[in-house]
Amino acid sequence: MKIGQATIKDIAKELGVSSSTVSRALKDYPGISEETKRKVKEVAERLNYRPNAVALSLRKSRSFTIGVIIPEVVHFFFSTVISGIEEVAQARGYNVILTQSNESVDREKSSIEAMLSNQIDGFLVCFTKETKDFDHFSKLMDFGFPIVFFDRIPKLEGAVSVAVDDYKGGYEAVSHLIEQGFQNIAHLSGPKSLKISQNRERGYRDALYNHGMQVNEEFIRECPTGTTEEAFSVAMDLLENSKSKPDAFFASNDMAAVGAMRAARKLGLRIPDEMGIVGFSNWQFCSMLEPSLSSVAQPGFKMGSESATLLLDLIEKKIEGSSIKDPIILNTELLVRNSSVRR
Amino acid sequence: MKIGQATIKDIAKELGVSSSTVSRALKDYPGISEETKRKVKEVAERLNYRPNAVALSLRKSRSFTIGVIIPEVVHFFFSTVISGIEEVAQARGYNVILTQSNESVDREKSSIEAMLSNQIDGFLVCFTKETKDFDHFSKLMDFGFPIVFFDRIPKLEGAVSVAVDDYKGGYEAVSHLIEQGFQNIAHLSGPKSLKISQNRERGYRDALYNHGMQVNEEFIRECPTGTTEEAFSVAMDLLENSKSKPDAFFASNDMAAVGAMRAARKLGLRIPDEMGIVGFSNWQFCSMLEPSLSSVAQPGFKMGSESATLLLDLIEKKIEGSSIKDPIILNTELLVRNSSVRR
DNA sequence: AACGTCAACGCAAACGATTGCACGAAAAAA
């Protein structure tokens, strides 16, 4: 009686019929007279009847709700992904339950538990940096429970996943720097544990290699947290203490790129003439910086909408999980701005 | 049998007792022998029993889920708020269902409907810019349905809401500009329909007034969409065509502030010497700009956590909605950076 | 011996909707 929500029984009582008749009438089942259907629908309308989704979930063991597990919401890329997910889900009549793991595996696991007990229909997950063990996912997948991984993809047989072409992004960014005449390109990499970081780094290496340049291992430095401060000190260290000084940075993330910009500025190096910089993710602020920051754009919204579409198709059995062997790779695009173009 | 989830019946069958006994044993009800309790818990453990939240929702007409309606997720401030909401909800054992209205009233309404049929326990809402009519909210509130409004607050008797001290933020920003010696301070305001825009503008007016300066109506210009481009052209127009040219801008939002910066730069005006600028929201990029942008920081995370706490307290009847007459106002803080401090 | 007490548990209804099956009446076929 909470919100005064009318139930099927209310309609039934009002018309002096059984609830089964009402149920069938509302769904235009055959075997109900037009007359009755009309009356039922009329009363339903008048009582502002809305089916109780919870009762439906219980009956059907389906909730028309998908769960999203994401490391953190306050992150331009992730929020874009969420937006894409939400868009598709809403269009197809699904709810989205959101939890952030804050990069903690324990929270990841407890969120899964909580959502499962809510009869969620499927998961959309970007696991944490520290998730090395995927048992809590594979257990579900063995049951045929629909899961789609996005951005960060697991080493897991039969996992359906959507990722961005990190390799190509890295490759193009570094090629671009080389073409601009930069000779000593350093790489501020992301956490080595993540496939995306590895791929960006591979792109970096291959670009150098294919342009006949040597990879200087000293120039590849991990920035596990990805903050500006961290990158700043790493870049400073590199610029002050390395044997051959870098004249360009390819950062695995935009925040880190800003750290490198700061370091360059602090040392009086002019960007882009004496120092080229390219970031990754194309955060909103890239175009607002001075000089504006070149960056590899990731299609966040598309990643969200594609993953969601995939998941819903899996849930509704429009496609088979086993038919998707390889990760879906979305294209990246290098946006060239002022931080990397020599005048 | 989906996820192979064990039910109370499974436990009951295994032990040859009734499901009522199992239910009571699991909750340590009196009237169940210690022996039985032990056995039940043991089997529950072994079968990895998790209560079915959907069945619970149906029985109790409570879902331990709250609904969040937000204009758009991809927005630094809002994503911060979401983060705060999620944090509190998770800590108190609630799920968060998220929908974005994309500033469309229709979507706002349909989201409400959808969530209601999911037996949601309460709403956390930031309505759209175009929401002028609050019937769809007040109808629910009349039933005593828990709703907390955040950021944008409605003209509605008895609404519980949490906002930021926009007036103070505006007042301090403009006072600061005045103290820095700026004389002709223009205001790029937000959509006039929103209370927050009105309050920021009031702060602007009062600051001028209290410092003995005149308000030049020509200097107050609305930027309804709040994009950089829009602000750029408005600022250009002001700088090129107004009788007395502004020497400072107080923008109702950081994106607009960037637009003003661009306009100044385009006209060769040096910031902050010839032109002072202060924004609002303290988006991440503020500190990364050159010069760094002074801005009024809004406590997004706190707004989220406070609103959520309030909502959950309402839901759990720890507090009475009627006991909260006035909006809860969270403090803003002017972060002075380089864009407004004359050297 | 007859009765009351109490611990320990089961029955069944309820939450709201769906659905296989059965039933009665009317219409059609014989």
Next chain:
DNA sequence: TTTTTTCGTGCAATCGTTTGCGTTGACGTT
């Protein structure tokens, strides 16, 4: 007129859990 078919509807079980009330048997009291 009798039999069969068709149509429109209701009954009751089901999903998983909770909970008011009833039942059972053991034990204690007079």
